Amino acid sequence: MSNLPPPDRNGTRALLLDVAERLFAEHGFEAVSVRQLAAAVGANVAMVNYHFGTKQQLLEEIITARLPETRERLESLSRSPLSPWEKLSLTVDMYAEKFFQGRDFHRLIMREMSLRQRPALVKIITDHLAHNLALVRGFILDGQQNGMFRPVDAELTVATVFGSFSSLISHCSLMCAILEEDCEEDIYSEKSQIRFKAHLKGMLQAHLMGA
Amino acid sequence: MSNLPPPDRNGTRALLLDVAERLFAEHGFEAVSVRQLAAAVGANVAMVNYHFGTKQQLLEEIITARLPETRERLESLSRSPLSPWEKLSLTVDMYAEKFFQGRDFHRLIMREMSLRQRPALVKIITDHLAHNLALVRGFILDGQQNGMFRPVDAELTVATVFGSFSSLISHCSLMCAILEEDCEEDIYSEKSQIRFKAHLKGMLQAHLMGA
Amino acid sequence: MSNLPPPDRNGTRALLLDVAERLFAEHGFEAVSVRQLAAAVGANVAMVNYHFGTKQQLLEEIITARLPETRERLESLSRSPLSPWEKLSLTVDMYAEKFFQGRDFHRLIMREMSLRQRPALVKIITDHLAHNLALVRGFILDGQQNGMFRPVDAELTVATVFGSFSSLISHCSLMCAILEEDCEEDIYSEKSQIRFKAHLKGMLQAHLMGA
Amino acid sequence: MSNLPPPDRNGTRALLLDVAERLFAEHGFEAVSVRQLAAAVGANVAMVNYHFGTKQQLLEEIITARLPETRERLESLSRSPLSPWEKLSLTVDMYAEKFFQGRDFHRLIMREMSLRQRPALVKIITDHLAHNLALVRGFILDGQQNGMFRPVDAELTVATVFGSFSSLISHCSLMCAILEEDCEEDIYSEKSQIRFKAHLKGMLQAHLMGA
DNA sequence: GATGAATGAGAATTCATTCAT
DNA sequence: TATGAATGAATTCTCATTCAT
Numbered sequence: 086m087s088n089l090p091p092p093d094r095n096g097t098r099a100l101l102l103d104v105a106e107r108l109f110a111e112h113g114f115e116a117v118s119v120r121q122l123a124a125a126v127g128a129n130v131a132m133v134n135y136h137f138g139t140k141q142q143l144l145e146e147i148i149t150a151r152l153p154e155t156r157e158r159l160e161s162l163s164r165s166p167l168s169p170w171e172k173l174s175l176t177v178d179m180y181a182e183k184f185f186q187g188r189d190f191h192r193l194i195m196r197e198m199s200l201r202q203r204p205a206l207v208k209i210i211t212d213h214l215a216h217n218l219a220l221v222r223g224f225i226l227d228g229q230q231n232g233m234f235r236p237v238d239a240e241l242t243v244a245t246v247f248g249s250f251s252s253l254i255s256h257c258s259l260m261c262a263i264l265e266e267d268c269e270e271d272i273y274s275e276k277s278q279i280r281f282k283a284h285l286k287g288m289l290q291a292h293l294m295g296a
Numbered sequence: 297m298s299n300l301p302p303p304d305r306n307g308t309r310a311l312l313l314d315v316a317e318r319l320f321a322e323h324g325f326e327a328v329s330v331r332q333l334a335a336a337v338g339a340n341v342a343m344v345n346y347h348f349g350t351k352q353q354l355l356e357e358i359i360t361a362r363l364p365e366t367r368e369r370l371e372s373l374s375r376s377p378l379s380p381w382e383k384l385s386l387t388v389d390m391y392a393e394k395f396f397q398g399r400d401f402h403r404l405i406m407r408e409m410s411l412r413q414r415p416a417l418v419k420i421i422t423d424h425l426a427h428n429l430a431l432v433r434g435f436i437l438d439g440q441q442n443g444m445f446r447p448v449d450a451e452l453t454v455a456t457v458f459g460s461f462s463s464l465i466s467h468c469s470l471m472c473a474i475l476e477e478d479c480e481e482d483i484y485s486e487k488s489q490i491r492f493k494a495h496l497k498g499m500l501q502a503h504l505m506g507a
Numbered sequence: 508m509s510n511l512p513p514p515d516r517n518g519t520r521a522l523l524l525d526v527a528e529r530l531f532a533e534h535g536f537e538a539v540s541v542r543q544l545a546a547a548v549g550a551n552v553a554m555v556n557y558h559f560g561t562k563q564q565l566l567e568e569i570i571t572a573r574l575p576e577t578r579e580r581l582e583s584l585s586r587s588p589l590s591p592w593e594k595l596s597l598t599v600d601m602y603a604e605k606f607f608q609g610r611d612f613h614r615l616i617m618r619e620m621s622l623r624q625r626p627a628l629v630k631i632i633t634d635h636l637a638h639n640l641a642l643v644r645g646f647i648l649d650g651q652q653n654g655m656f657r658p659v660d661a662e663l664t665v666a667t668v669f670g671s672f673s674s675l676i677s678h679c680s681l682m683c684a685i686l687e688e689d690c691e692e693d694i695y696s697e698k699s700q701i702r703f704k705a706h707l708k709g710m711l712q713a714h715l716m717g718a
Numbered sequence: 719m720s721n722l723p724p725p726d727r728n729g730t731r732a733l734l735l736d737v738a739e740r741l742f743a744e745h746g747f748e749a750v751s752v753r754q755l756a757a758a759v760g761a762n763v764a765m766v767n768y769h770f771g772t773k774q775q776l777l778e779e780i781i782t783a784r785l786p787e788t789r790e791r792l793e794s795l796s797r798s799p800l801s802p803w804e805k806l807s808l809t810v811d812m813y814a815e816k817f818f819q820g821r822d823f824h825r826l827i828m829r830e831m832s833l834r835q836r837p838a839l840v841k842i843i844t845d846h847l848a849h850n851l852a853l854v855r856g857f858i859l860d861g862q863q864n865g866m867f868r869p870v871d872a873e874l875t876v877a878t879v880f881g882s883f884s885s886l887i888s889h890c891s892l893m894c895a896i897l898e899e900d901c902e903e904d905i906y907s908e909k910s911q912i913r914f915k916a917h918l919k920g921m922l923q924a925h926l927m928g929a
Numbered sequence: 930g931a932t933g934a935a936t937g938a939g940a941a942t943t944c945a946t947t948c949a950t
Numbered sequence: 951t952a953t954g955a956a957t958g959a960a961t962t963c964t965c966a967t968t969c970a971t
Contacts, residue, residue: 248463670885
């Protein structure tokens with residue numbers, strides 16, 4: 086019951102985490118130098134190593150800090166007494182909000198997964214996401230067992246949902262072109278989010294429960 | 297009267313293109329040094345610059361050389377007298393084959409699109425893919441106009457299909473975990489490809505035409 | 508209460524400026540590598556870039572730092588109440604001292620001017636020197652207006668004086684041969700300087716004022 | 719008595735000599751790459767080494783080929799029955815013509831002399847020029863012996879004449895500024911040459927023979 | 930916590946030159 | 951003579967990291 090002052094009150098460290106997340110997401114981990122980072126937060130070059138040990142540890146901290154969030158929300162959803170379809174529907178809502186809001190973070194981990202550069206990090210990310218998606222798959226399997234859902238390919242259905250989110254976030258320039266938006270502000274607007282949720286839910290409904 | 301097979305012509309150059317595609321796909325453009333590349337093909341360090349000018353121009357050549365392929369196949373499909381659903385179905389087949397076979401290339405361009413490092417390259421890729429996806433959207437719109445398809449969100453449907461492919465290729469470690477495969481050989485096997493095609497077509501059918 | 512003399516402050520930076528001036532003057536900018544420079548001052552290769560950004564910026568700093576000196580002295584001479592001839596005579600003295608003492612620097616800027624490699628730098632040097640020589644020409648024009656000097660070609664007279672200095676500094680091996688000196692120590696000795704001043708003043712006197 | 723076709727009828731070799739002289743003069747020996755040279759004459763990279771052995775031997779051939787010219791003309795002038803002043807006057811004419819016309823060559827050898835990079839080459843140039851200037855000094859000494867010239871400093875007088883030419887050629891941008899010409903075409907025009915000859919002869923006359 | 934100088938490894942690139950054809 | 955690919959050394963510069971203050 087120690088009422089400490091908020092532990093990350095220290096400005097530089099928190100700033101570095103924030104700015105690094107954005108810069109890594111935009112240009113890639115290897116393309117952002119420690120000097121650029123330091124300059125971007127108005128700190129000394131040595132601060133990254135002082136606070137995080139190495140540049141890679143900074144990356145690891147960015148990622149591991151935010152990974153557990155989704156897991157917790159999915160698990161509580163899983164324990165709730167809602168119907169499988171309601172759980173799936175809320176899952177779509179939650180993912181949409183998370184991905185749209187934390188675009189940088191998700192672009193970052195998705196790109197990290199597509200590389201074979203830092204296997205330990207890939208494993209951490211993969212384990213987290215796989216656990217989450219297994220929960221989502223559970224919703225589908227539940228629905229199939231009680232006859233509410235048709236016998237679709239549950240794993241690939243989950244993959245399709247995840248891929249839709251992932252692509253919308255990672256390939257923003259392409260999505261702008263497809264959606265004929267002027268990009269960036271438009272594509273991640275509240276309106277777009279609503280449209281995207283409706284599309285995914287509609288498709289899942291047809292897929293799982295028929296028209 | 298020497299009708300030799302091109303003897304050693306372009307040996308080094310072609311080798312570099314091949315090996316670079318694989319290495320860039322695996323570790324990312326910035327993480328692969330020119331020295332590594334040269335070592336991997338058993339050539340001198342200077343050969344990359346000799347043949348391509350700069351490392352980035354090598355990347356550009358890799359990408360621009362293979363981009364037009366898909367476009368041509370989609371355009372001929374577009375001109376064919378098949379029904380919208382048949383066109384869509386063949387499109388799924390073609391994309392599956394292309395993505396599964398040319399995994400390295402597609403991982404590469406998808407990661408490139410997710411970065412803001414080389415805007416000119418992103419534009420080239422985006423333009424090509426957007427053109428292709430506009431053709432696919434055309435198939436959906438055609439189906440909707442002749443009453444065969446339901447009034448779904450055509451653009452986001454296309455995005456979902458693309459996202460499914462993209463994620464399957466780019467996030468291979470995650471997909472392995474979801475599909476409970478031992479990865480790599482399994483996930484891109486003939487069997488998986490058939491499964492994936494069936495899933496996508498089934499989902500599209502339910503989405504577009506009802507159960 | 509430590510009123511230390513600047514202890515080791517700027518050690519490396521100042522050393523680099525000094526040594527680079529000498530090496531650039533002797534072998535030419537392009538022929539001196541950053542490695543050689545670093546080795547010559549016992550510093551790390553990266554120090555040139557750390558302190559000056561690029562090798563060329565080091566050159567620019569060497570040059571722009573010392574250019575203004577002469578200007579100030581000529582301007583104060585210009586404002587003085589001396590006669591035109593006295594001004595000219597003191598100008599010869601000053602130039603002789605400057606050139607003999609700062610041989611490396613002057614060889615450097617003179618060679619730089621003879622190249623078309625770094626136009627921005629050439630412009631800076633040219634502007635400075637042209638301003639200075641315009642002041643010297645002013646002394647001649649003044650003398651001509653008040654009837655003390657004959658109507659010689661003022662611009663080319665200035666050019667001749669400058670050329671004499673320049674050649675003595677830049678073509679040292681040739682000057683040694685002409686003057687039948689054993690070179691280097693002899694040619695830039697106090698004795699030589701006196702001889703050179705006397706020659707130039709004598710020639711100018713005959714040229715401007717008759718025997 | 720073999721009436722061969724002129725031996726340097728071979729285009730590439732002669733072209734290389736010409737173009738290299740110009741490029742070396744403009745940008746300096748070290749700044750001009752063999753590839754640039756080859757490109758400038760539309761030949762293959764290997765041609766420089768094929769024709770001249772090394773890049774430096776190309777430089778040496780450029781220089782040694784043209785050095786003897788002036789010597790011969792001065793020696794024949796020396797043997798002529800003209801008066802010392804006439805000889806000096808013709809010397810000024812000859813130098814002016816040579817320097818103005820062969821600017822590139824003279825800029826090149828003058829810059830070479832100001833470096834300590836290629837001592838053997840410096841020695842060859844120095845020996846040639848020193849021999850020539852010794853002849854010119856002889857004209858002055860002759861005039862002094864027969865009482866026509868005053869007892870000026872003969873060596874430095876020669877140095878001044880040489881320095882005037884040298885500076886006019888090497889520091890063209892500065893000379894343009896002093897002479898308020900728009901440069902390049904103007905400064906080396908026929909008119910400028912006449913002006914320069916008149917100035918030098920006038921100055922020498924006053925210096926050597928009084929007004 | 931923070932600074933600025935310093936380090937050593939490694940990056941991409943360019944160089945003159947060579948060689949088989 | 952001429953070509954184009956190839957070589958290996960050397961170039962400038964940037965990197966993450968460290969250290970004394």
